[in-house]
Amino acid sequence: MNQIIDYELFEIPPRWLFLRVETSDGSVGWGEPIVEGRSHTVRAAVEELLNNYLIGEPVDPIEDHWQTMYRSGFYRGGPILMSAIAGIDQALWDIKGKQFGAPVYELLGGAARQRIRVYQWIGGDRPSEVADEAKQTVEAGFSALKMNATEELERVDDPATVEDAVDRLRKVRDAVGSSIDIGVDFHGRVTKPMAKRLAKALEPYEPMFIEEPVLPEHNDALPDIAAHTTIPIATGERMYSRWDFKEIFESGAVDVIQPDLSHAGGITEVKKIAGMAEAYDVALAPHCPLGPIALASCVQVDACTPNALIQEQSLNIHYNETTDVLDYLEDPTVFEYEDGYVSIPDSPGLGIDIDEEYVRKQAEKTVNWHNPTWRHEDGSIAEW
Known part of the structure; x- marks a missing residue:
């Protein structure tokens, strides 16, 4: 045994x-x-x-x-x-x-596709001039991008703040054209009244989705937000089990779910969440601003999930300043992107080989990452 x-x-x-x-x-x-x-x-x-x-x-x-x-x-x-x-x-x-x-997806029923589309992050925590970066990303072969919508927002903010968000998206749309998808991440920074205003203002530039328009503790507000826009609504990176997702499926307000394979119970649980989503005609787009093992796990689930839409990945994301996804792999070509897609691997298990010697060397370094603490002008805490 x-x-x-x-x-x-x-x-x-x-x-x-x-x-x-x-x-x-x-x-x-x-x-x-x-x-x-x-x-x-x-x-x-x-x-x-x-x-x-x-x-x-x-x-x-x-x-x-x-x-x-x-x-x-x-x-x-x-x-x-x-x-x-x-x-x-x-x-x-x-x-x-x-x-x-065998690859994990073969043990879960076999492949439903040969490749999965991926998107690339542009910009950082505080969105700035991202049009040039968007154009370079498209030239590199990606057909889908994602960007943050705003910096920190007041509970009810001024028209200029909304105009700034619209202007950034407009410039990106003008730079890449209408054949490129652009996801816009609200990042839980936005209250319900501002989410409604932002969604309406961004709608002419047709985002692929607006992500986490409100924090998950306010998921009861999603039907109201959905009623104010035709933009698909995505959420789920801060939801951790099928029981957390049950309410949003039943509300009918969400079009794309984004469970994280390193947060939502792993392959076993996310495969079940994806099956629930299919029954409600909801797409799967796993959250993954993480490392190669998380990404490999996502791709295994994407491979055998009919309603998988697109996959987040963190190559060159603004968090990866010292070490990137491919650095820990013996064969980085397993995540080689072509025409905005990554092929489904056929190697056993998760389909990757970790460079154990490099992992052990990097583990000798001190790692103490924490997200920034943001504050409003009056000194009160702001959502990051």
């Missing part, structure tokens, strides 16, 4: 946490359990779950392991626990795929 016998965790730049799980037959699987800016906390949760429930157990019953990790604690859900479960789940699927000599 092949058992889980050991694990290691590596905090590495720019802001990631990698998990290496080893089994009694020498198999190794990799996962990426991380909450950006809370790596120490998630690390402790991963250690607690593995030490209490999985060390010494057979590797094969992934569904039972998932249920054990989720249900054996009286308190459940939330970003820390679900991200810890997610990384462990990814590593177990990686091992299982390698044992069967």
